[in-house]
Amino acid sequence: xxxxxxxxxxxxxxxxxxxxxxxxxxxxxxxxxxxxxxxxxxxxxxxxxxxxxxxxxxxxxxxxxxxxxxxxxxxxxxxxxxxxxxxxxxxxxxxxxxxxxxxxxxxxxxxxxxxxxxxxxxxxxxxxxxxxxxxxxxxxxxxxxxxxxxxxxxxxxxxxxxxxxxxxxxxxxxxxxxxxxxxxxxxxxxxxxxxxxxxxxxxxxxxxxxxxxxxxxxxxxxxxxxxxxxxxxxxxxxxxxxxxxxxxxxxxxxxxxxxxxxxxxxxxxxxxxxxxxxxxxxxxxxxxxxxxxxxxxxxxxxxxxxxxxxxxxxxxxxxxxxxxxxxxxxxxxxxxxxxxxxxxxxxxxxxxxxxxx
Ligand code: DCP
Ligand code: CA
Ligand code: CA
Numbered sequence: 001x002x003x004x005x006x007x008x009x010x011x012x013x014x015x016x017x018x019x020x021x022x023x024x025x026x027x028x029x030x031x032x033x034x035x036x037x038x039x040x041x042x043x044x045x046x047x048x049x050x051x052x053x054x055x056x057x058x059x060x061x062x063x064x065x066x067x068x069x070x071x072x073x074x075x076x077x078x079x080x081x082x083x084x085x086x087x088x089x090x091x092x093x094x095x096x097x098x099x100x101x102x103x104x105x106x107x108x109x110x111x112x113x114x115x116x117x118x119x120x121x122x123x124x125x126x127x128x129x130x131x132x133x134x135x136x137x138x139x140x141x142x143x144x145x146x147x148x149x150x151x152x153x154x155x156x157x158x159x160x161x162x163x164x165x166x167x168x169x170x171x172x173x174x175x176x177x178x179x180x181x182x183x184x185x186x187x188x189x190x191x192x193x194x195x196x197x198x199x200x201x202x203x204x205x206x207x208x209x210x211x212x213x214x215x216x217x218x219x220x221x222x223x224x225x226x227x228x229x230x231x232x233x234x235x236x237x238x239x240x241x242x243x244x245x246x247x248x249x250x251x252x253x254x255x256x257x258x259x260x261x262x263x264x265x266x267x268x269x270x271x272x273x274x275x276x277x278x279x280x281x282x283x284x285x286x287x288x289x290x291x292x293x294x295x296x297x298x299x300x301x302x303x304x305x306x307x308x309x310x311x312x313x314x315x316x317x318x319x320x321x322x323x324x325x326x327x328x329x330x331x332x333x334x335x336x337x338x339x340x341x342x343x344x345x346x347x348x349x350x351x352x353x354x355x356x357x
Contacts, residue, residue, distance in 0.1 A: 003127045005116035006157035007099070007134075009146045010166035013110035014046040016091050016228035017081050019143045028067070028078045030054060035080050043083050047166060052078065059229035066344035094268070095142060097250060101286040102187040103132065113161075115154050124150065128171050135169065152177065156236050159188050177236040182209035189233045191226075199223070208234045251295070252288065253351025254278040261301040263334060268345065272330055275350040276323045283317060283352065288357045294322055296329035304343070315356055326350050 009015065011060035013031040018024045028049035033040025039154055042058045052070050054063045060080075092111045100106055105117040118127040131148045138146055149160025152174045159181075163170035164319065172180045179339040185207055186192050186200045205211050211219065211234040219227030254275045283291065295309040308329040312321065332338040333345065 001122065001141075002152055003118040003121060003124060004102075004151060004154055004157040004163040005118045005127065005131060006149045006166075007114055007116060007146050007156065008158075009095070009112040009144060010027070011044055011046045013044045013083055013088055014049075014081075015144050016088055018046060021086075024079060027076055028052060028054075028070075029081060030060075030063050030067075030078050031081045031083050032063065033060045034082060035060045039348050045078075048076075049078055054078070084125075091142070091144075095138065095144070097252075098138070098141065099134065100250065101252075101282070102137075104287075111354075114158065118150065121131045124171055125174055128169065131169050135167065139167075151236075155190060155233060156180075158186065158190070176325070178212065181234060181236050182207065182212055184208050186211065186230075189230065191229070191233070196226075210273060234249070248318060250355055251293075251351045251353035252279055252286065252355070253295070253297075253349055255297060255347055255349025256283070257299075257347040258345070261346045263342065263344050268330065268334070268348065269327065271351065272326055272348060273323055275348065276319060276326055279350055279352055280317070280319055280322065283355075287357055288317070288352075288355045290317045291322070291352035292316075292354035293352065294325040294329070295351045296326050296351065297351070298330070298333045298345060299347035300339075300343040301346050302343060303346070308332075311354065315354070322350075322352065 014029045017031060018029060025050070028046065028051070029046040030042050030045075030049050032042040037060055040060050042054060042060060042063050044056050045054045045063070052066045052075075054066055062081075071077045088111060096106065096108050096114060099114065099116065103116045103118065104120055106114050108114040113233055118130065119128055121127045127150050131150060135146055135148060138144060141344070147161050147165045147168045149157045149163060149170050149172070151157045151160050151172040156172050156177055160170045160172045161168075179187070186205055187197050190209065192200070200206075205214065213228060214231075216228055216231040219231050221227070223230065247352065256271055256275060258271070292315045293309055293311045295307055297305065297307045299305045310325050310329060312325060316322065
């Protein structure tokens with residue numbers, strides 16, 4: 001039985017900003033271009049700002065006007081924030097690494113969404129419980145919320161993930177697909193944008209039910225091959241496969257910030273060894289058979305940060321080899337070679353990549 005999940009983070013850029021800037025809590029937030037520049041659009045906004053009618057892709061000047069209107073009504077003025085795409089990218093990859101450790105096959109489709117193959121759980125009931133736990137884990141670990149939809153294929157899962165946003169979970173069982181889709185407007189189908197929607201409406205197709213009850217010959221004669229595709233979509237019988245990300249691109253890493261900055265060899269080697277052990281444990285729990293690249297991250301007391309990496313000739317999962325490689329990378333940072341001013345170290349991190357599952 002195929003069980004597919006679709007996860008989509010809520011108000012993604014805005015939620016990351018709210019999380020990282022606690023003073024924004026409870027305020028309407030727009031992430032987008034500078035409203036005083038008079039150019040550009042809203043990338044996204046939090047749900048509070050959506051109450052003002054603001055949404056993604058709206059001209060920023062329009063969002064500004066709506067905020068000013070709200071202010072006149074004695075409501076909170078909107079806080080405008082310029083996007084930091086690098087940050088969102090980093091958060092995104094941390095999130096999906098976390099998810100990937102728990103789901104054998106995922107397909108990331110944008111900065112904040114992915115399909116998850118949940119078939120390994122073998123029942124919709126278990127998949128639902130798993131999704132709930134995943135949402136909770138994400139909330140605890142990353143202080144972000146995501147919505148999840150579950151269904152027999154990607155299309156249904158994606159539509160279902162919109163159902164209960166934000167922080168929602170909705171399951172569409174295979175036997176409910178036809179009825180579930182029937183209640184939605186044609187717009188819910190992938191590939192139906194503004195223009196196509198208008199054409200469909202002009203021909204009397206408002207809801208997906210209208211398409212389900214129409215004949216595919218009629219749809220074909222009006223819309224050609226698009227018509228047939230639409231007919232198939234309306235029945236929700238897709239069986240698209242999950243295109244698993246190449247796992248070689250991923251890494252597993254652990255890092256530690258010390259209570260006191262230090263250059264003590266004994267202390268650092270002890271912590272390094274413990275970090276390598278943690279990495280190894282995580283490799284085991286996520287089914288990694290071997291690794292080939294080891295990366296060391298060092299942050300000095302003044303926050304100057306370096307990474308050094310080494311790739312070994314034969315893939316391994318031997319603790320001693322991983323530790324020895326990490327140690328070799330660390331030593332130059334304790335000596336003149338990479339630390340001429342003898343700056344104490346604040347943080348070290350170890351990560352492994354070129355993973356084989
Ligand atoms: N995005 C953007 N420009 C757009 C749409 C989106 O820059 N026109 C960015 C900002 C969003 C992110 O992509 O935070 C994800 O887009 P979504 O469509 O998933 O929207 P959100 O995650 O912001 O909100 P929702 O809770 O509706 O998913
Ligand atoms: Ca989203
Ligand atoms: Ca999205």
